[in-house]
Amino acid sequence: MAVIKKLKAVKIEQNHLLGIQDISFSQVSDILKQAKTFITLNKSSSKKMDILRGKTQINLFFEPSTRTQSSFELAGKRLGADVMSMNIVNSAIKKGETLIDTAMTLNAMHPDIIVIRHQDSGAPNLLSQKVNCAVINAGDGRREHPTQALLDALTIINRRGKIEGLRIAICGDILHSRVARSNIYLMNMLGAEVNVVAPKTLMPHSIERLGVKSFTDMKKGLDKCDIVMMLRLQNERMQGSFLPSAREYYEFFGLTPDKLKMAKKDALIMHPGPMNRGVEIDTNLADDINRSVIREQVELGVAIRMACLKIFCKKI
Amino acid sequence: MKEKYLINARIIDPKNNLDELGGLIIDSKGLIKAAGRKVSNGNLPSKVEKIDLKKQVLIPGIVDMRVFVGEPGYEYKENFRTLSNAALSGGVTSIVSMPNTSPAIDNVSMVDFLKRRGRDKSKINIYPTATLTKNTDGKQMTEFGLLKRKGIVAFTDGIKTVQDPQIMLRIMSFASQSNSLIIQHAQDNILSDGGLINEGEVSTRLGLKGIPSLAEKIIVERDLSLLEEYFCRYHISQISSGKTVSVIKKAKDEGKIFSTGVSINNLTLNENDIGDFKTFLKLSPPLRTENDRKTLVKAVNEGIIDVIVSDHKPEDEESKRLTFSQAATGASGVETLLPLALELFHNKSIKLMKLIEAITSNPAKILGVDKGTLQKGKDADLCIFDINKPWMVNKSELKSKSKNTPIENRKLQGQVTKTFIKGELAYEKI
Numbered sequence: 179m180a181v182i183k184k185l186k187a188v189k190i191e192q193n194h195l196l197g198i199q200d201i202s203f204s205q206v207s208d209i210l211k212q213a214k215t216f217i218t219l220n221k222s223s224s225k226k227m228d229i230l231r232g233k234t235q236i237n238l239f240f241e242p243s244t245r246t247q248s249s250f251e252l253a254g255k256r257l258g259a260d261v262m263s264m265n266i267v268n269s270a271i272k273k274g275e276t277l278i279d280t281a282m283t284l285n286a287m288h289p290d291i292i293v294i295r296h297q298d299s300g301a302p303n304l305l306s307q308k309v310n311c312a313v314i315n316a317g318d319g320r321r322e323h324p325t326q327a328l329l330d331a332l333t334i335i336n337r338r339g340k341i342e343g344l345r346i347a348i349c350g351d352i353l354h355s356r357v358a359r360s361n362i363y364l365m366n367m368l369g370a371e372v373n374v375v376a377p378k379t380l381m382p383h384s385i386e387r388l389g390v391k392s393f394t395d396m397k398k399g400l401d402k403c404d405i406v407m408m409l410r411l412q413n414e415r416m417q418g419s420f421l422p423s424a425r426e427y428y429e430f431f432g433l434t435p436d437k438l439k440m441a442k443k444d445a446l447i448m449h450p451g452p453m454n455r456g457v458e459i460d461t462n463l464a465d466d467i468n469r470s471v472i473r474e475q476v477e478l479g480v481a482i483r484m485a486c487l488k489i490f491c492k493k494i
Numbered sequence: 495m496k497e498k499y500l501i502n503a504r505i506i507d508p509k510n511n512l513d514e515l516g517g518l519i520i521d522s523k524g525l526i527k528a529a530g531r532k533v534s535n536g537n538l539p540s541k542v543e544k545i546d547l548k549k550q551v552l553i554p555g556i557v558d559m560r561v562f563v564g565e566p567g568y569e570y571k572e573n574f575r576t577l578s579n580a581a582l583s584g585g586v587t588s589i590v591s592m593p594n595t596s597p598a599i600d601n602v603s604m605v606d607f608l609k610r611r612g613r614d615k616s617k618i619n620i621y622p623t624a625t626l627t628k629n630t631d632g633k634q635m636t637e638f639g640l641l642k643r644k645g646i647v648a649f650t651d652g653i654k655t656v657q658d659p660q661i662m663l664r665i666m667s668f669a670s671q672s673n674s675l676i677i678q679h680a681q682d683n684i685l686s687d688g689g690l691i692n693e694g695e696v697s698t699r700l701g702l703k704g705i706p707s708l709a710e711k712i713i714v715e716r717d718l719s720l721l722e723e724y725f726c727r728y729h730i731s732q733i734s735s736g737k738t739v740s741v742i743k744k745a746k747d748e749g750k751i752f753s754t755g756v757s758i759n760n761l762t763l764n765e766n767d768i769g770d771f772k773t774f775l776k777l778s779p780p781l782r783t784e785n786d787r788k789t790l791v792k793a794v795n796e797g798i799i800d801v802i803v804s805d806h807k808p809e810d811e812e813s814k815r816l817t818f819s820q821a822a823t824g825a826s827g828v829e830t831l832l833p834l835a836l837e838l839f840h841n842k843s844i845k846l847m848k849l850i851e852a853i854t855s856n857p858a859k860i861l862g863v864d865k866g867t868l869q870k871g872k873d874a875d876l877c878i879f880d881i882n883k884p885w886m887v888n889k890s891e892l893k894s895k896s897k898n899t900p901i902e903n904r905k906l907q908g909q910v911t912k913t914f915i916k917g918e919l920a921y922e923k924i
Contacts, residue, residue: 199699278815298817299701300771319819321701356701383704384695 194306194313195490197322198363205489206328206367212485213332213478220256220480229488230259233290237263238280239316240296245451245476246316246325250293253483259291259491277301278308285309291491294318312490320354326450327360329482331368333475334405337446342369347400347441348390349375349431350409350458353382353420357450358409362388375399377431379420396430396437403441407448408433411458424457433459438469446471495522495917496543501535503547503878507554507868508851518552520874524917529868547878550911553850554866555587555875557857559677559755560731560803561828562652563589563620564895565611566604567596572808572895577828578616580894582921584829585877585910586804588619588865590857593630594652600625600636605644617920619875621647621863626665626676630654635665639672647861650677650731653778653823655713657683663720670726675861678717679731680738681779685709690819692734692782696765702818705780707735714738718745721752728752729860732803734760734779736789743798753860754798756790757805758834759825759900763787767900773814773821774900777805794852795844800860802852804831808896825900829893832879834901836908839881876914883909 195201219225235254239247247263254261264284275283277296284292291312294302299319306313317323334341346365352358352374365372372390374381385392393399400406411427421427428434433447447463447470455461464470501517507529517533518526538544558581564572572580581589591608593599599608599622612620624641628634630651638649649669655678656662669676686709691697693704714730718741721728732755733739742754759777764784768775775781793799807824814821827834835853838844858866865875887904889897913921 276812276816296817298819301817303771304817319701320703321699359699359701382698383693383706384698387695388698 193490193492194302195324195486196302196306196313196315198324198327198360198367199322201324203367206364209328209482209485209489210332210335212489213328213481216481216484217336217478220477225256226258227256228258230254230257230290230491233259233491234288235259235261235291235293235487236284236289237261238266238284238292238294239263240266240294240301241317243295243316245479246295249476249479250316250483253480253487254291256480257484257487259487277304281305281308285311291487314486314490317356320356320359322360323356324360325479325483325486326357327364328486329475329479330361330407330448330450331364332478332482333448333471334446336474336478337471338404341365344370344404345373345402346370346405346407347373347375347403348407348409349396349399349433351380351411352376352385352409353380354412355409359388361407362390366390373399373403375431377421377427397440400437400440403445405446405448406433406438406441408459410450410452411454413454428457432457433463435460435463438463445469448472448475451476495524497522497527498917499533499538499542499544500547500552501533501538501544503550503552505529505552505868506847506850508847509855509867510869511847512868513847515549518868518874518876520914520917524874526868526870526872526874528870550878550880552876552878554854554868555877555913555915556585556832556853557588557590557861557863557866558586558804558806558828558831558853559590559801559857559861560592560757561589561806562592562594562808562824564808565595566607570895571810574611574615574620576893576895578618580829580892581618582913582915583893583910583923585832585879585913586618586828587875587877587913587915588621588863589828590621590623590647590861592652593623593625593650594654598625598629599623600628600630602637602640602644605641605646609645617915619865621861623648623650623652623677625649626651626656627661632656632658632661635661635668638669638674642672642674647863648675648677648729651679653679655679655681655683659716659720662717663724666720666724666726666728670724673727675727675729677729677731678713680710680713680717680733681705682709682712685712690776690780691768692765692780694765694783696768700768700771707737707782707786710735710779711737711741714741718750718752721750725751730754732757732760732779732805733790733799734782734786736786739789739793739798743793746798753800753856755801755803756794756799757803758827758831759805761787761791761794761802762834762837763900771818773816773818774825774898774902776818776821776823777825777900778823791838791843795848797848800852800856802831802835802849804828806894808894809898810896811898814898824898826892826894826896826898827900830887830899830901830906832877832910833885833906833908836881837906840907874914874917876912877910878912879908879910881908883907885909
């Protein structure tokens with residue numbers, strides 16, 4: 179009797195990096211561990227590896243970005259992948275193509291990784307349902323920016339050895355910030371105590387439900403903090419009715435030496451960039467090599483993105 | 495037409511506070527001849543046509559006060575024929591159509607078009623509304639008197655709210671002369687600007703701009719204040735938050751006369767159902783918290799909210815397969831209104847009589863139409879359902895042209911088996 183072999187369709191579960199909310203502690207540990215090995219590599223004279231040789235990485239940036247896009251591009255290239263950055267200005271999206279159609283088109287080119295930044299929260303989630311490659315979120319709306327939070331964590335670990343038990347203040351426009359959200363989830367996951375500081379008009383509804391303490395008095399929010407993370411204040415918020423003026427904002431929510439005194443003596447200053455000097459941060463503090471780790475954040479960003487590309491490119 | 499005898503049913507007629515085992519006789523003109531326990535097998539002539547309903551429930555045909563039809567302009571989303579089929583399969587025999595078409599229903603000639611299309615293409619009763627303001631721009635009021643004379647049952651800007659209090663005041667003032675019914679979709683534009691879902695923990699987590707419940711409450715409070723000075727027939731289309739319920743309860747206690755509706759979606763779903771950006775649950779008003787949902791359910795049970803609507807808003811797949819902020823707002827639902835509402839009966843949240851009342855006699859009374867009852871002499875528009883029948887919502891089996899149901903794969907209990915329009919069997923579940 180002929181035996182008919184039934185071939186079962188196996189759905190390959192694809193692993194995506196959509197947000198810190200969607201990954202586990204062990205995945206975070208793997209990424210951080212892996213990234214550490216890339217820090218030294220990035221400082222050596224020969225930076226190229228062939229871990230991702232033959233793999234294709236597409237950067238799909240719907241929003242302008244300098245550091246994140248170049249960081250991802252460099253990360254992919256250093257790992258040996260073929261990296262293509264789509265220029266949205268010239269693409270079919272401007273001709274009215276939907277995100278799903280763009281995704282299907284790109285998918286037909288068999289990429290292994292798509293790195294996406296989009297102005298709409300949830301766009302990477304939608305994309306991940308429609309393609310069969312790994313999707314890495316490089317920032318979606320005001321929802322998440324996971325690699326930024328991971329590189330912030332790596333920077334802190336690099337300086338302080340650990341995150342557990344630290345007190346971290348995130349200050350500024352929390353309402354519109356995906357960096358704030360990803361950092362809240364990640365720093366909580368890694369055992370830090372998180373304070374958020376913002377004027378009431380820029381504080382999201384029910385933010386305490388995310389496991390943070392919220393402050394409108396910056397001095398109280400910075401009290402005994404180990405880390406002070408400043409967020410960029412977008413200028414359009416100033417012209418809107420969120421704030422009376424840049425002057426008023428700087429007076430009460432800008433990071434000045436006077437307010438910084440409330441934090442621990444050796445507290446580190448962080449900023450995801452680009453900075454508005456004199457609006458959210460005193461220009462001398464931003465450049466203080468003993469306190470500010472802003473440039474180090476950019477440097478470690480490449481290592482983190484290399485780690486993410488390597489780990490998420492692998493199909494499990 | 496031969497006389498029909500529907501026997502062995504549980505007859506529920508909220509208007510006459512009737513809930514008993516019995517039957518119903520449809521006369522040769524399609525009108526109800528008798529209903530209730532007096533119509534039983536024993537005392538009927540033996541040679542007539544009898545339909546044994548096997549203890550199923552017989553209620554007046556459902557009157558759905560908020561339904562969007564695609565005609566004219568959006569025929570690809572829903573036309574009168576597909577709407578009629580969808581409605582009948584859900585036991586809905588009368589619908590109030592929203593005027594947000596292209597062009598909008600804001601003048602007399604459009605009403606003629608609607609009536610003609612409705613008559614030719616559908617079996618159900620279509621009660622059209624017209625806009626409150628020309629092209630729903632919120633500025634120039636429509637011709638209430640002339641439109642009402644043409645057969646418009648109510649005036650509403652549908653998905654829009656009249657924002658300007660001065661214009662609202664004049665609308666109320668002018669419309670009262672023709673005793674026209676004003677229906678308001680309550681949402682302040684500025685407070686809800688750019689908002690996508692309920693403002694709260696979920697909107698913070700998903701990174702979506704929130705719509706505060708204040709945006710609804712403030713319009714309801716404004717309109718109820720205006721109503722004190724400029725009385726007219728006033729109905730709030732569908733509310734979503736517990737805060738608004740408090741405002742309404744207080745106003746009703748003070749003796750103000752108006753009525754309120756709620757969408758079945760806001761009674762059976764909450765913001766958590768949006769999950770991973772499910773665009774089919776992008777609704778207006780938005781789904782709110784579980785506490786809001788519970789408060790709304792309680793308000794229906796206590797009679798603070800008068801009407802349950804399907805808020806049937808067909809949207810084609812293309813306009814839903816987008817990111818959450820780009821996706822269209824609204825969900826289809828006319829055919830699942832009753833089964834979904836029965837969930838609230840089965841889980842003992844709302845009494846059956848109250849539930850039926852909110853979809854039959856109450857809307858009919860508010861609209862001033864001769865429907866929603868099993869009284870002798872009325873049209874035999876009937877809905878018959880098996881109250882316990884379990885089934886699962888399957889998108890592909892829905893009759894509506896658009897399949898944007900918010901309750902795909904939901905397990906429901908209770909299904910419509912037969913629908914009669916003017917004494918004729920118009921739908922039968924096979």
